Amino acid sequence: MNAIILAAGLGTRLRPLTDNTPKALVEVGGKTMLEHQILNLKKAGVENLVINIHYFGEQIIDFLKANSNFGLNIKISDERELLLDTGGGITKAGCLFEDDAPILVHNVDIFTNVDLKTVYSEGDKYDVMLVTEKPRSNRVLFFADNKLCGWRNKASNETILTSEEYIPTPNDERAFMGIHVLNAKTIRLMKEYKEAFPLIPFYLNASKNGELNIGELFCNDDIVRVDAGKPEVLDKCKEIIDKFYL
Numbered sequence: 001m002n003a004i005i006l007a008a009g010l011g012t013r014l015r016p017l018t019d020n021t022p023k024a025l026v027e028v029g030g031k032t033m034l035e036h037q038i039l040n041l042k043k044a045g046v047e048n049l050v051i052n053i054h055y056f057g058e059q060i061i062d063f064l065k066a067n068s069n070f071g072l073n074i075k076i077s078d079e080r081e082l083l084l085d086t087g088g089g090i091t092k093a094g095c096l097f098e099d100d101a102p103i104l105v106h107n108v109d110i111f112t113n114v115d116l117k118t119v120y121s122e123g124d125k126y127d128v129m130l131v132t133e134k135p136r137s138n139r140v141l142f143f144a145d146n147k148l149c150g151w152r153n154k155a156s157n158e159t160i161l162t163s164e165e166y167i168p169t170p171n172d173e174r175a176f177m178g179i180h181v182l183n184a185k186t187i188r189l190m191k192e193y194k195e196a197f198p199l200i201p202f203y204l205n206a207s208k209n210g211e212l213n214i215g216e217l218f219c220n221d222d223i224v225r226v227d228a229g230k231p232e233v234l235d236k237c238k239e240i241i242d243k244f245y246l
Contacts, residue, residue, distance in 0.1 A: 001120060002101050003046040004093045005037055006086065007108040008054035008079050013229045022056040024108045025063060026228075029238040033108050033228060034060065038070050040245055041106065044116035050093040052077040052084075086199040090182070091190040100184035107178035111237045112225040113244040114179065122217050123181030131174035132219045141200075142172040148207050148214040151200055160201065162208040174216060176200075177225055186212060 011023030018026065024034040034051070041049065049072050053060045057080045064074055077093035084092055094103055102123030104116065114130065122128045129148070131141065142150035142161075150161040150168055161168070189211055193202060206212040219225070224244075228237045 001045045001104070001117075002048045002097050002099070003041050003050075003104040003106060003120075004077075004090060005034065005041070005049065005051045005106055005108050006089060007034060007060060008052040008057075008083060008089055009109075010055045010083075014231060017231060018055075020056070022053070022059055024051075024060055025056075026234075028111075028228060028234050029241045031241075032063070034063065035067070035070070036111070036241060036245055037106060037108055038072065038074075041104070041116065042070060042072060044120070046104070046116075047073060048097060049074045050077050050096050051075075052079055052089045052093050054079040054083045082196065084196040087190060087202045088194065088196040090199065091187060091193070094182065094184075094187035095191065097184075103182050103184075103187070105180050105182060107227075109228040110178040110225065111228060111240045111245075112177065112179070112223065113240060114177070114219060114223050114225070116179075119179060119217060120181055122215075123183060127183060127186050127212060127214045128181050128217045129214060130177040130179040130219060131216045132177060132223070132225070133174060141174045141176055142166075142168040143174050143216045144168075144172050146215045148203060148212075148216070151204055160204050162204055177219060178227070 007024035009023050011018035014023055014026060025032045053076055075096045077096060090105055104120045119130055138154040140152055149166050152159045203214055207214055224240055226233055226236045226240055228234055
């Protein structure tokens with residue numbers, strides 16, 4: 001089982017905790033975010049892991065070395081010279097795997113009780129995005145008939161649709177959970193794109209061109225998810241960790 005942890009972010013919302021520390025090494029409940037995610041992925045069956053780094057990246061390298069990579073085969077995707085955005089970061093990291101197995105992609109600051117093994121198994125069918133019907137921000141995705149159909153920034157009303165005939169409805173709105181599964185074909189397609197690029201516009205353009213088939217995997221009401229992006233939510237993350245993590 002292959003996985004990528006996206007850990008290259010600047011962590012600006014977590015300041016001052018990230019003034020001298022990468023977001024991935026901010027502690028929650030006595031362990032760093034990165035350690036929690038590594039152990040949770042290991043519990044789900046991940047053996048091969050790639051972690052991308054940028055901000056204070058050498059601290060992450062030293063942390064992994066000090067912990068003997070937690071018994072996993074871990075490679076570093078180094079973005080210290082150039083931050084590649086989400087799409088470019090996934091592309092560079094995805095090229096480091098030695099086989100064509102699906103790749104589970106997980107943000108380092110997302111804490112959830114979702115069954116990652118089940119999510120990963122869906123990648124045998126097509127690329128999937130873990131979503132909920134309860135959008136939490138101004139940015140929403142649209143899915144219809146289990147296909148990605150569009151995106152909208154509610155604040156600016158900027159909208160990107162994969163088809164001119166598609167008319168989005170409130171029932172089609174989804175919130176992306178920060179966890180998804182990609183196959184090797186998609187990584188190769190991304191490699192032909194740009195060096196640094198955002199993920200969602202790429203998904204939408206590739207879907208519009210018929211190059212990708214991105215489906216949705218719903219989270220039910222029992223699924224808990226917290227984005228550890230701000231200091232004031234770290235206590236909520238600890239509650240999830242205490243209940244569902246190792």
